Amino acid sequence: MVPKDMVLNEIISLLKGKEKILILPHVSADGDAIGSSIALGLALEKMGKQVRIYFEEEIPDKYNFLPGQHLIEIYDEEKKEFEAEVAVAIDTGDENRLGKRRDVFNEAGVTVNIDHHNTNSMYADFNFVQPHCSAVGEIVYRIIKMMDLVIDYDISICLYVAISTDTGGFRYSNTTPETHRIISELIDIDIDVSEISRRIFETNSYKKIKLMGAAIDTLELLENGRIALHTITNEVMKAIGAKEEECDGLVNIGRSIEGVEVAILLRELENGEIRVNLRSNTYVDVSEIAGFFSGGGHIRAAGCTMEGDIESAKQKLIDKIVQKL
């Protein structure tokens, strides 16, 4: 096997030697994919390269404040004027995560894969995958340093967004001493940490807030406050006009309540089934509970789908959870 740093040196030589470079973050790009792609794009542009970043779809509004917007395009299959010599996939665990840009990736002269998912399928000519990095932002930081480029104000903002979003604001267990060391260097350039944090962490859609209200309105504390239960009916979803993915994270409201060990969100789907999200705080293995109802997940976060009405789903779940409390 080729040592990792040798691969990185080869990638850097490759980027230095080519002129037209295409950067491709994964579909439904998140803060790390967006921030890392733009940071790398800006750095390559400083070296005099022609750079394009193709996104699969519009990026979320909250990232519109990022610099480097002139490098960004929403990919259009009909419009193929940019013939990339190198295509770089960013934060993309396998080729399918490139969506309809998979072809344009493979049509490039050389392909590069820069990622931190330990499940990465090594689909490119050059693959640099670092699972110990909290974010691809950490890898791009290192690439820019190795290319002897200065990390300027704009690149700092992009890397700060990449790393802070993928670590949940330095709260997830993927946060390392190196993460904070890099951030220490990035904010030395005097970027506006509080304004950036407000934009990326304290911005919600109106629908999301209304869903939070609905989740709180239906909150029940059971078993002496050790179980918190939220319910979102199909009727409420329609009244708010919310999409399924906007329910992400609602179960954490119940989980955050003092004394709660297990939080449940029951969501009525259009087909009448009940989608169940489970979270625990310290000792209940919710993947076991979800598994009993043919679902799965992790010890502290799991889910399943159940037949029947909300009341019967609730009873079946509580009966199982009580045995573990």
Place this chain on the structure above:
Amino acid sequence: MVPKDMVLNEIISLLKGKEKILILPHVSADGDAIGSSIALGLALEKMGKQVRIYFEEEIPDKYNFLPGQHLIEIYDEEKKEFEAEVAVAIDTGDENRLGKRRDVFNEAGVTVNIDHHNTNSMYADFNFVQPHCSAVGEIVYRIIKMMDLVIDYDISICLYVAISTDTGGFRYSNTTPETHRIISELIDIDIDVSEISRRIFETNSYKKIKLMGAAIDTLELLENGRIALHTITNEVMKAIGAKEEECDGLVNIGRSIEGVEVAILLRELENGEIRVNLRSNTYVDVSEIAGFFSGGGHIRAAGCTMEGDIESAKQKLIDKIVQKL
């Protein structure tokens, strides 16, 4: 004026030379006051000192996981068996913030004041005040390093809590490169960042969640979504059994909504007056609005108290805000 580092050297010599050391955080101790006090206490105990930390009142439950609980006492005027040679006030801008422990502070042989408020009144024999530090935790970190003590697992947890809470999870503008450099070193000891963060940032009282629900239920978006308004009536406060301070931060729900510039929380007080909290995101100076109604505050966070009913307070405020949108 005595150079600052000379003062710090004197404080360290003093602590090294004495045996019975009393540590006093400010009243209503927050994460920084609690974490810094315990970290300093544990370090001094490692040097063989007798240490007590007197709190004015019970500390919030969410900090009960902190190590060093054996050093902690709730101050009891009747029980005075510990005759301190040195008393160290922590994170305490002036003596009054010691509450009823002010006397026990002044009765100690020597008094020390370790703080980061730029308004500090320099009330002790030795005052070490560093306004550029995000948290007193940063100063205690430095003291422990200067005393050539190892920052162990327990001290790391305390300093992590001190610094992360006073910077709002590294999001406030007081966060510096040095803040992240220190955190990088603290978490190198492998403390459980995700579990600590959950406990200090993702734990709410049931009443707080119910208040959030009430604030969302009354949410109005006005002026094309540029103003968000929440209302909490006295009736709701009573029904939930909430205390005034539990309304802290509710106005940020409205502030977080995409497109909102000014968020308002109207809270009906028991005497019938209306307490107003105002927040803005990017350009409206809400201290000016509050000032018009005899209140005050900062550009992005201000407040005032108004006579009359909720509806008339709302109209008067909106009329003023609209002129600034």
